[in-house]
Amino acid sequence: MMGFIAPIQPPQAPVRWQKEDTIAFVEKQDLSKGTLYIAESHVAWINPSGQGFNIPYRAITVHAISRDLSSFPHECLYLMIDSDVNNSDDGFEEEEGNEVREIRLVPQDKTMLQSMFEAMSQCQALHPDPDESDNSDPYDQGDEDEEVGEEEGGEEDPEIGIELIVADGGNGDAMDTGQFDDADMGPEH
Structure with a gap:
């Protein structure tokens, strides 16, 4: 966990949303x-002593409002992070064997959740997945006859306690439990 938090400065890029008194939880650690x-x-969180983290949008695979207490x-x-991303230029580093997969950001004022989500959605849209062709339909499954959102079966992810519905080419990225409102499946989806 210590490799995740480091001395950082506030972002120099335009900031769309900023809020003090936001508690950060990494893997449920306050x-x-x-x-x-x-x-x-990117998304940054900085505590009063100047320690914090930066997360590039390409590392955020899911962001959603979670109201499931x-x-x-x-x-x-709620942010699900691709733990394979390791780029010290972004201030996003992980120690060997210490996967960071979930971050939860809790504002003091819960009415801020929707505006936080919307700002993140807008910024993440600025960083489309470079692997997707501009002319390709991200929902095109080739010759398969399945419709987007059609459930083929689910599997429980014990780490986060939600059911992952296999509807995205069998990779289990789509979720359907009602735990998250307004889920956005990151730039790669």
Whole structure:
């Protein structure tokens, strides 16, 4: 966990949303209150001592509002992070064997969740997946006859306590449990 938090500066890129008194949880570990920055280039959280983290949008595979208090005791902006991304230029580093997969951002004022989500959605849209062709339909499954959103079966992810519905080419990225409102499946979807 210590490799995830480092001395950082506030973002230099345009900031679309900023809020003090936002608690960050990494893998359910409370990192205390700090300032959340949703910048056009990345998401940053910095505590009063100047320690924090930067997350590039390409590392965020899912962001959603979570209001399910049975899986986590606070309403929050939930982020699922691709733990394969390791780029020290972004300030996003992980220690060997220490995967960071979930971040929860809890504002003091819960009415801010929707505006946090919308700002993140707008900024993430600025960073489309470079692997997708501009002319390709991201929902095109080739010769398969399945419709987007059609459930072929689900599997429980014990780490986060939600059911993953296999509807995206069998990779299990789509979720359908009602745990998250307004889920956005990142730039690669």
